[in-house]
Amino acid sequence: MFDNILIYFVLIPLIMLAGVALSQNIKQIRAVAVTGSLALTALSVYLLVDYLALRAAGETAPMLYTGSWQWFAPLNINLAVGVDGISIAMLILSSIILLTGSFASWTIAQPKAFFLWLILLSTGVFGFFITIDLFAMFMFYEVALIPMYLLIGVWGSGKKNYSAMKLTLMLMGGSAFLMLSLIGIYYNSGLFSWNIVEIAQDGNISHSWQMFLFPMAFVGFGVLGAMFPFHTWSPDGHASAPTAVSMLHAGVLMKLGGYGCFRVAIYLMPQAANELAWIFLILTGISVVYGAFSACVQTDLKYINAYSSVSHCGLVLFAILMLNTTAMTGAIMQMLSHGLMTALFFALIGMIYGRTHTRDVREMGGLMKIMPYLAVCYVIAGMASLGLPGLSGFVAEMTIFIGSFEQGMIDFLHGHGSLRLVFTIIACCSIVITAVYILRVVGKLLLGPVQDDHHRQLTDATWWERTATATLIICVAAIGCFPNFFESLIKFTFSPDIFKVLGMIQ
Amino acid sequence: MDSVGSIIMYVIIALSIVIFSVLAVTARKILRAATYLLFTLFATAALYFQLDYPFLGAVQIAVYAGGIVVLFVFAILLTSNPGDNSEKLESKKRVTGLIAAIAMLLAGGYALCTRCCDLIMPQMDSATMKTVGETLMGTGYQQYLLPFEAVSVLLLACIIGGIVIARKR
Amino acid sequence: MNLNILCYLIPALIMFCCGVYGFITRKNMIAILISLELMLNAVDINFVVFNRFLFPGSMEGMFFTLFAIAIAAAETALAIAIIVNIFRVAKNIDVREITKMKF
């Protein structure tokens, strides 16, 4: 069991949990958190390199590093692990955000409990990304959800009670549908297997069952992916959450939704995905512009960013539903990009809030003069968000648009309706709206004259804050500058001979 | 074809069962209600006798009429406050009670009438005490040693429970 | 003229319904207990009648009744103990008064 590298993605967090639990003071806790997350980052980077090497050596299995250990044997439930490029991308994302999140919560109150929950949450996240067993996946998924409640409830701000409850309940609502769908897949695939790869390859879920189970699975994960109209937990939840939690949640947890939508809903039930895509295309297409428009008039920084996340994550689901290699690659890129960028955003907002004690943009102004480092980072995050070339957002969005447009035109020219085309163009419009709200905030918050004289005494970022933000910015820029590397990592999964499902559709 | 005598007997028993039951639940005074209950129980015992279950009838009289009703009377005397002997029924309660009773009656009546309406009493030999005893003490099919032992435990427990509860401390 | 099975079952049913009615309408807990006795008794009759009319060969119904009487006795004893007990605490046995715990 321990010879499989993937298992360490769960073991390290567990060791961290123990370490934090045994820590005596905040320094030890910080040390454990940073060391652990550094180890995870290193591990994921090693995995990336090794994976690419294996692929280069001609490895063609859909999942590598697979391992399977019996768990609930009579029900065929195994702790099956395995990763492909997408999972690795997500693992890197998660570990980086955990690392930066640890830095961002350097001075949190009640550090022990906070880090315990935070690490438990990341255990769930890592577990989710490494498993290929539906049951284990679902279990880790829920493990990742519940610590949110306490993290927001105890360390949050504002309407934290309401938000924490709303977030938890809505996400659990999603997972209710999900659970039904997963069990349904188990019984109806004809294999009595929970293994995703097995089901995808040999499973045969009948058409009518697919039509029943697919929407459940998609909605289930879609709630976490902030799909309209199930996104309303996101603004409140993010607004109330403490910095690191917002980072992790928007940066990683919302990706669980997109990842799951792809890995479970579409991967296992492609026919239904193809036939029902239109419903969800409309919903996610709405998400994209709707979130952006909503963000335009918000005054709370976190609300702005939360709505922006709705928009960006909407784009992820939207692209996934294109069922098109390019668009799906773009979707994964967008997950990666949005994860890093939104984590950066939330980190910065948290740092600004920690200083000014307000998140209302109307009460702040001219912060560029007062805290130039944070302000510059904010501008960079904003630029990434509005898709400036050289940063990650551009690459992801362009890939999505190219792919979606391709699929839209294919549909259109083959007489399958112009829905995809129309919504692609609508989604493209989001780049303008994004610019509007990002620049609005940058203009109001960072530029212009100093709004509140009390702010003049505030200090710029501390070293740990600099570490957190700089790490994220470097990652954002790395993706933006060398996209082909990341796309080639992801694309392999989508290449038709591996992904027979998509090959069938196209 | 039943004999006239048995029909008359039946009518008397049935009527007294019905009438005393009704009276037992409608009597204002609680002591009277207990008395009507006693009559009902007697009528039931009579019914058992008529149906050729003398042993059962005897038990009915001994346990129910002899034991339980006496217990009731004691309880009534122990718990009666002067003045609350007669109770007045709220009409709302009465309506709900009637609804429940009639619903039960209709449902049960319908169920019984549709399933077993035309059966008449077959002939049989009344069981001897020996058979009764053997059945009670037997371990075979339709013999009841185990329930007998089990019910003894139950009764023991009820005694303990009763004592604990009734004990003042 | 034959007395068919219903002639016995219906009075028992009426008795049961009287019990139900009594349980629901009476205030005095002893009266409620009396109603319960009626219900149990009605069940006993049912068993006996079914045994006699349908399955005269066995004594299943009869023995059930026998045990039911024993159980009823136990129940009654316990119930009376509890009622007496509550009478000590609450100084009355009106069932409508013992509604402190609700909703």
Next chain:
Amino acid sequence: MDATIQILILAIPLFMFLLLGLLGKYLSPKIAGILGTTAMGVVTALAYYTAFNYFFSGDPNFQREIIGEHGETVVEHLQYIVFNPVWLEFYGNLHINIGFMLDSISAMMLVVITTISFMVNLYSNAYMRDHDGVYEKGFQRYYAFLALFSFSMLGLVVATNIFQMYIFWELVGASSYLLIGFYYTSPAAVSASKKAFIVTRFADLGFLIGILVLSYYTGVFSFMDFTSAPVEGLADTYHISLDTASTVLATKFAGSAAPMFMGCSVLTWALVLIFMGGMGKSAMLPLHIWLPDAMEGPTPVSALIHAATMVVAGVYLVARLFPLYLQETTALEIVTVVGAITAFYAAMVACAQVDIKRVLAFSTISQIAFMMVSLGVCRPEYHHGVGYMASMFHLFTHAMFKALLFLGAGALIHAVHSNNYTAMHGLRKYMPVTHWTFLIGCLAIAGIIPFSGFFSKDEILTACGEYSIFVYIWMSAVAALTAFYMFRLYFLIFWWKEHKVHDPHHAPHDQPWPMTVPLIFLALVSCVAGFINFGDFVTYNGEQHTFDLDWTVAGISLTVAVVSIAVAAKMYMKENPLPDKMAAALPRLWDWCYHRFYWDELYMFITHRIIFGLICKPIAWFDRHIIDGTMDAFATVTNKASWSIKGLQSGNVQTYVWIYLIGALLLGTITYICLI
């Protein structure tokens, strides 16, 4: 061929950006300035070398000799891909490359950009400090942004494919944003930068969709596949080929399942959408509104970005795809119409502005519109496509003299600390160098022989005349207005009345050498650039061609210009009430011109009232109250239900058993009813 020089051309500015951006605050401003300027000087030298090499080395990669229509030998400039690595792959042949293409227009642009950029870098060393020599706060940052801009702009012009162009297109937008908002504490600058970015972003949306359409149909991004054909025997060399463009049209578009969309061919749609991007960057009506506001940035920035280089990107884009546009002349007609209207509009507005930078901004809009019209009216059959050449020629000359004017204006502003001519008047004695160079700039833009503007504008008017007499007259009128408002500006700044000196010790004076040297250099260029035979370098198909001056057209335009200048001199040379009278005589026109035809107000209305008021706010409300309200309603309803059924648990045993019994009976009854 060794690509080191070309790599360096792109890499040095990028490196400078990173260096100054990350470590700038550890450098003294002086060193940062010198570093930035030097680096740009090096880039300029490299660019000159490259361009010289391209045009004059005779390398077979760069030019070849072919047999022309009439059997003569013609030199044809070729397109050479210096390097072109893949940056991002999509599907099939669709991949973005980041490359370096050398052809006649990109070489020309390299020269223009690096020259102006170097001038501006030099100039800013002095401009970005006050009279006591104290550097402005953020000086290093300024140089970093300048370097970023240079990098982006260079990347844009050497793009080998349309997506690379889009990438750098966005980057220049961002650097423009950063530079306009350089004085970030000023709300005006902030809102101007925001406006510039958003308006151009909106235009870029069109560009993007255009790219999507084009790339879907053709399956490629590369310009080479749209407009050129490979030269046999050379791997990375292409020549411009109208045949390729028509093949693209015929096989990819006309032959597709849906060649038409809403009455126009899909290619037209694609080209018009792409042109929309150009309209945004080049500030064509109705997307021009950002450019005047962009003058909030430092003046050298205006000179570099908003006069000489970035704003002509739209023209460059159309020129780059010109063979495709030639396939669908509908798109070119749209270009013409938009250009013509914009040119006239901007000229009108320029006549009524007070802020000298605004005048120059509108002048820029008008002149870019000239270039657009020139492209729009260009047809191969008209005088060997003179419009294309004229457009590029004007781009070149305009860059020089408009940069000159802006830098001159910068010197003035630096001297009097105001943007308005009302604070200037009669400065000619105080600032002679500025005065003379400014005058040269004005003469050039007015089209007075022998200054450069005369030649380029004349070619444009010739092209217009070939295309349609109406367009010719229209554009001549614009030319007349141009001469008028420029000299209005000139006279109001340098003449009108004596300058009031508030403080004799700080009388306006000529600026230090870093500021005057660029002025003199650019003035010299403006004087001589007109004599270049531009047809030797740039033509629509790359074949050298000598364009002769049409003296009829030249004479007319010269006359018109002189008359306009005379009118301006009459009105503004000496203080007199004539201008006020004129304004009073045409109050409506004056107001509209002064208020720029209320375009800003219209946009304000659309963005604030309609987009914010009728879309964003209702959506936000809808989200909070309807969607979120529904989610909350689930909770509320559950809670309400909880309270409303609490009566079941009444505490009364009798109710309990009643419910029990009825429940049991219902259970049986309903099941039974369902069963039978």
Next chain:
Amino acid sequence: MDYSQFLAMKQEIALLVVFLLVFLYDTFMPKKAQNATAAFTTVVFAIFTVLSIADMFCPCSTADATAFAGMYVTGPVIMAIKNILNIGVLIVLIQSIKWANGEFMIVRRGEFYELLLVTLFGMYLMISARHFLLFLIGLESASLPLAAMVAFDKKRYESHEAAVKYLLTAVFSSAVFMMGLSFVYGLAGSLYFSDINLMIFGENSALAVVALAFVIAGVGFKLSLVPFHLWTADVYQGAPTSATSYLSVISKGATAFAFLVVMVQAFGMFYEEVWQWMLYALIILTITVGNLFAIRQKNLKRFLAFSSISQAGYIMLGVIAFNATGVASLMYYVLVYIFSNLAAFGVIGAIENATGKVDMDDYNGLSTTNPRLSFCMMLAMFSLAGIPPFAGFFSKFFIFAGALQQGTIAIYILVLIALINTIVSLYYYLLVVKAMYIKTEEPCQIPTFRSACTERLGLWISVAGILVLGVGAVFYNYLLEMTTSLGLFGSIM
């Protein structure tokens, strides 16, 4: 008359031995030694439990047995469920020692344990009975002494009220149940489950349906299925906490299994057409109504009462599944539920014993004063809500999986409704967590105190169960392998 048949009833007889030991100890030991009655009971019962479990795994023991001509059966699965109950009872006993040693309990702690053991005996009978008379006696043994246990807290008026309510409704319910039995008897002529199942095959008369409804009502009463549940909250609230915890887990668990046995063995033929749909409706009602009531509760015991009502609904999914997986899932659910709920009751009991406070508002900020108790409570709540990695998640998942194995679309809808209800239940479980961890603005009403070592032991066991039972798959695997190898009917004989 083969009295050796009694030997098949190893567990029952052993239990009676325990009962007798306690009885004798309590009656005849000197006053001083009587102080140790509680501990004595616990130890003896622990020994019994260990032996009983050991017996289950002992290869030499005869697993299957049918005694008294099929009236009594036992088998590996039945032994397993009894042992599950034993474990639960053991925890209850451990947790109740502190309370039983209270000053007030001196005179009747022995009786408390005697009654408790008798009710457990009744439950054993319910589980093993394959004859309705024995079943009835088991049912009554399991419920009548409980009434006495409910009334144990003589100081508190609520305790008496609860006892009255419990007894009256219980007797009413058993009357209805017996009425139903009489109809069954009228139809089948026998009260043996196997006979009934044979005789009523194809029967779809009103009498059969009504009989079935009454039987379900009678057993559903003990399970507190809606609408037969109304006594539950009042009784749970009024009874002493030890009795409540016993009532809520052991009684419920035993009855759930017994219900499964009755429905499958006696009425298995009716599954498809009749009782599946009855149960369908009841499950929806139970889960929903239980949840709806639980939302507003302030008294924690009452709160847990409603929560246990809705949990009963989930348990019933294992019955409606009508397959071997369902049986295993049901048993597993009961096992997990025992640990989760007893952890919650353990905390409540400890706090009640120390301070007498049971209201949720009193728990505000408990984490600041009693972090460990809060932690236990939180784990219990999460487990009850079905949050991984705690055992409750697994039990819920498997019970759903069991139900869905049945495969009709109606079951899918039922499970969906149940799942949506888990959201509501999560809400109120989180309310407790919120009170303890989030509402920390004001100082906590409950001071810091150290709970008795027995209480802590009980909590440790419960928490260990919550943490281990789910992730450690052996428990469920064992049960599932057992039931699948025996089949649905075979596993419950």
